[in-house]
Amino acid sequence: MEISNERRGRSISRGRTPTRYGYTPPRAQRRHRETVKECCKKIITFMCTQVGVGALLIGYTVIGALVFTHLEKRGKNIESSEVETYRNATVKKLFQVVMKHNILNREGFKVDANKVLKLHQSHVTQIFKHGYDERTVDEIWTFPAALMFCLSIITMVGYGNMVPKTNEGKILTMVYAIFGLPLYILYFKNMGTIFAGCFKWIYRRIYECSTEKEGNRKKIIVPSTACLWVIFAYILTGAIMFSEWEHWDFLDSTYFCITSLCKIGFGDLVPGADVNASNHGNQTKIVINFLYMLLGLGLIAMCYNLMREETRVKLNEMNEDFNQCLEDTKIRFMACCRKHKQNNRQYEGY
Amino acid sequence: MDRRRSMRRSGRRYRRPWLKKCKEYMRNFIAFLFSNVGIIGLVIGYTIAGSFMIQALERGKPIPVQSQAMGNRTLFAKKLWNLTMELNANVKLQEKEYRAAVDIKLVEFQKIFVNLTRRGYDGSDDANGFKSWSFAGAFLYCLTVITTIGYGNIWAHTPQGKIASIVYAIIGMPLFLLYLSNIGDVMAKSFKWIYANFCLCRWCPGVAKRRAERRIQRDQQMEDNDSNQNTDSSSGSTNVSIKMANMNSRPSVVSEGPTLFSDESYDVESVNVPITVCLMIMVGYICGGAILFFRWEFDSGWTFLDASYFCFISLSTIGFGDFVPGDKIYGQVEFDEILELKFVFCSMYLMLGMALIAMCFNLMQEEVINKIRNSIRTVKYIFRCR
Numbered sequence: 001m002e003i004s005n006e007r008r009g010r011s012i013s014r015g016r017t018p019t020r021y022g023y024t025p026p027r028a029q030r031r032h033r034e035t036v037k038e039c040c041k042k043i044i045t046f047m048c049t050q051v052g053v054g055a056l057l058i059g060y061t062v063i064g065a066l067v068f069t070h071l072e073k074r075g076k077n078i079e080s081s082e083v084e085t086y087r088n089a090t091v092k093k094l095f096q097v098v099m100k101h102n103i104l105n106r107e108g109f110k111v112d113a114n115k116v117l118k119l120h121q122s123h124v125t126q127i128f129k130h131g132y133d134e135r136t137v138d139e140i141w142t143f144p145a146a147l148m149f150c151l152s153i154i155t156m157v158g159y160g161n162m163v164p165k166t167n168e169g170k171i172l173t174m175v176y177a178i179f180g181l182p183l184y185i186l187y188f189k190n191m192g193t194i195f196a197g198c199f200k201w202i203y204r205r206i207y208e209c210s211t212e213k214e215g216n217r218k219k220i221i222v223p224s225t226a227c228l229w230v231i232f233a234y235i236l237t238g239a240i241m242f243s244e245w246e247h248w249d250f251l252d253s254t255y256f257c258i259t260s261l262c263k264i265g266f267g268d269l270v271p272g273a274d275v276n277a278s279n280h281g282n283q284t285k286i287v288i289n290f291l292y293m294l295l296g297l298g299l300i301a302m303c304y305n306l307m308r309e310e311t312r313v314k315l316n317e318m319n320e321d322f323n324q325c326l327e328d329t330k331i332r333f334m335a336c337c338r339k340h341k342q343n344n345r346q347y348e349g350y
Numbered sequence: 351m352d353r354r355r356s357m358r359r360s361g362r363r364y365r366r367p368w369l370k371k372c373k374e375y376m377r378n379f380i381a382f383l384f385s386n387v388g389i390i391g392l393v394i395g396y397t398i399a400g401s402f403m404i405q406a407l408e409r410g411k412p413i414p415v416q417s418q419a420m421g422n423r424t425l426f427a428k429k430l431w432n433l434t435m436e437l438n439a440n441v442k443l444q445e446k447e448y449r450a451a452v453d454i455k456l457v458e459f460q461k462i463f464v465n466l467t468r469r470g471y472d473g474s475d476d477a478n479g480f481k482s483w484s485f486a487g488a489f490l491y492c493l494t495v496i497t498t499i500g501y502g503n504i505w506a507h508t509p510q511g512k513i514a515s516i517v518y519a520i521i522g523m524p525l526f527l528l529y530l531s532n533i534g535d536v537m538a539k540s541f542k543w544i545y546a547n548f549c550l551c552r553w554c555p556g557v558a559k560r561r562a563e564r565r566i567q568r569d570q571q572m573e574d575n576d577s578n579q580n581t582d583s584s585s586g587s588t589n590v591s592i593k594m595a596n597m598n599s600r601p602s603v604v605s606e607g608p609t610l611f612s613d614e615s616y617d618v619e620s621v622n623v624p625i626t627v628c629l630m631i632m633v634g635y636i637c638g639g640a641i642l643f644f645r646w647e648f649d650s651g652w653t654f655l656d657a658s659y660f661c662f663i664s665l666s667t668i669g670f671g672d673f674v675p676g677d678k679i680y681g682q683v684e685f686d687e688i689l690e691l692k693f694v695f696c697s698m699y700l701m702l703g704m705a706l707i708a709m710c711f712n713l714m715q716e717e718v719i720n721k722i723r724n725s726i727r728t729v730k731y732i733f734r735c736r
Contacts, residue, residue, distance in 0.1 A: 083460070087456050089451050091452045091453055091456065095445060095448060110427050124460060124463065124464070152668070153668060156667045159502075160670035168655035173663075174662050177668065203731055232715070251509050251513070252512070255515075258516050259516075262523065263498045265671075266671075267502035268503075
């Protein structure tokens with residue numbers, strides 16, 4: 001009964017507009033509720049579609065970074081103590097070498113010292129492969145670095161210059177990836193549409209300005225070469241930027257940019273991973289790399305979107321052309337055949 | 351006149367089928383290449399070609415980091431010599447003092463050395479990269495490039511190698527995506543068939559019939575219940591209740607329709623593999639891989655957690671590269687054949703695993719879309735009802 005009453009009330013209010021100004025309390029309440037509902041709906045759609053996803057992604061990485069720094073800083077520096085023991089052993093061996101060559105045989109000392117050093121090196125390399133970094137845990141897991149680490153998980157880049165060493169950290173990495181990957185994919189798709197819209201608008205404006213033709217309003221499609229140029233320019237700026245900061249070769253920094261944006265992420269070259277450089281400079285580099293990656297992946301999504309659209313249109317056109325061509329040839333063929341038959345008949349007649 | 355014409359006609363008649371046949375063959379061939387078996391061959395061939403290419407480019411070329419590390423070591427030996435001389439000149443050599451001095455020097459040495467290691471030095475004196483670019487290693491490298499895993503345990507050092515790997519990646523990634531979508535589709539279809547025929551026991555004689563009967567009974571019961579409830583609750587508005595009944599029966603008919611009417615001619619397409627099964631498959635694959643790698647890499651100190659972590663990180667194409675099978679210090683490895691075998695097996699595991707995950711995603715997507723559609727229908731119905 002209530003339902004039908006409400007429905008009737010709604011239909012009345014819709015039918016007669018003047019009654020809207022009569023402020024009866026239940027209706028006002030209802031309106032209030034509706035506005036709240038509307039607001040909620042708007043917020044949810046905003047969160048799921050527009051900038052909200054970007055904010056969600058950044059929030060997720062920030063939370064992840066906080067958790068990871070907390071977890072990993074609790075882990076002990078097992079590796080560094082191990083390295084210390086190795087170093088002590090090496091020192092002892094060196095002393096033995098010195099005692100052996102106490103008559104100071106220079107060449108012999110050199111050879112033996114080299115051997116000992118090599119042994120030390122191979123030990124340290126082995127530990128390094130398991131993640132030793134010549135820095136303490138507190139130095140490695142700074143906040144920007146952890147941010148970059150989280151981003152490298154959820155974007156599937158995986159540089160591998162810093163990895164979780166504690167067991168909890170490893171488990172958390174897996175869980176984090178499971179929830180992060182869909183979020184990232186959502187971000188990728190959304191950013192693709194937004195950027196594609198913006199880029200299309202800009203392109204259209206430029207196109208209209210340059211041609212100055214009015215009336216001829218057909219749908220403008222951004223050619224894929226434009227997208228490629230944008231990506232190319234982005235990679236070029238990144239390459240120049242990183243080569244300036246990190247004193248890499250130009251080729252190296254280009255290689256870094258491309259492998260990062262393709263999500264391969266070898267991790268042989270990572271900005272802000274230099275041990276000898278100052279820690280503060282490294283942090284800014286890492287933050288800038290973070291922003292570069294975030295924007296670059298969005299740009300790639302944009303290009304993907306635009307190029308897909310273009311290829312779809314082109315495929316359609318091609319299909320139509322092909323069909324027309326087929327039809328044409330068919331008609332021509334038929335005509336030819338008919339002519340032939342006629343000719344034959346004529347010949348037969350002769 | 352007549353003769354020439356006939357000759358031309360005959361010539362045309364003979365040429366046309368041949369051309370057509372040729373075209374047909376070509377089309378078939380291309381279709382085959384881009385279909386199921388062909389694409390596997392294409393991907394494997396591409397990877398093998400890439401590994402030969404990268405081997406030719408990288409093997410035997412001096413690695414600058416390696417020679418730098420060696421130079422660094424001799425420099426430090428010299429420094430140590432100088433230090434020893436100094437300490438020896440002043441007083442008689444005392445162990446404690448000497449140790450402290452050497453320790454400081456060694457820390458310095460270590461720092462430089464760690465930096466070199468990060469740039470690709472692997473602890474061996476093999477300055478030409480003969481060991482690290484064995485065929486299996488190059489194969490794994492190429493696979494990690496095109497799957498965008500990128501472990502980073504080995505990488506190209508020369509400029510030519512870098513350019514080649516960029517180009518290789520740009521061509522290879524779409525190819526691999528094609529492989530994934532294709533194989534995922536095929537595997538999803540075949541898995542669905544297997545699931546429909548074996549797990550649901552369609553082939554067992556009595557089961558299908560009994561199940562269908564039970565379902566019909568259940569449906570009837572539900573409908574009865576619904577109609578009873580409706581008549582009880584909304585006694586005044588019969589109109590609504592009829593609508594409710596209609597709506598309730600509609601989705602059930604839609605979902606059960608094919609199973610009701612076709613006990614023998616059962617449609618495989620309509621089977622939905624539940625999400626839990628897909629998840630089980632993925633977890634099982636990861637666990638299986640973890641057990642295997644745990645057994646293999648027991649010597650190099652992997653725990654079970656490490657192994658499963660490696661499997662997950664690899665299959666999700668993150669690829670940190672902190673754990674890679676067969677990635678010990680190259681100077682210490684003596685059994686190269688085992689190493690090669692490990693590399694090959696690892697690449698096999700990756701290729702199969704990614705296809706499997708693509709399959710699972712395919713199935714899960716279908717299921718989720720189905721569920722969302724159902725829930726949207728119910729939500730729509732609820733709103734309309736009010």
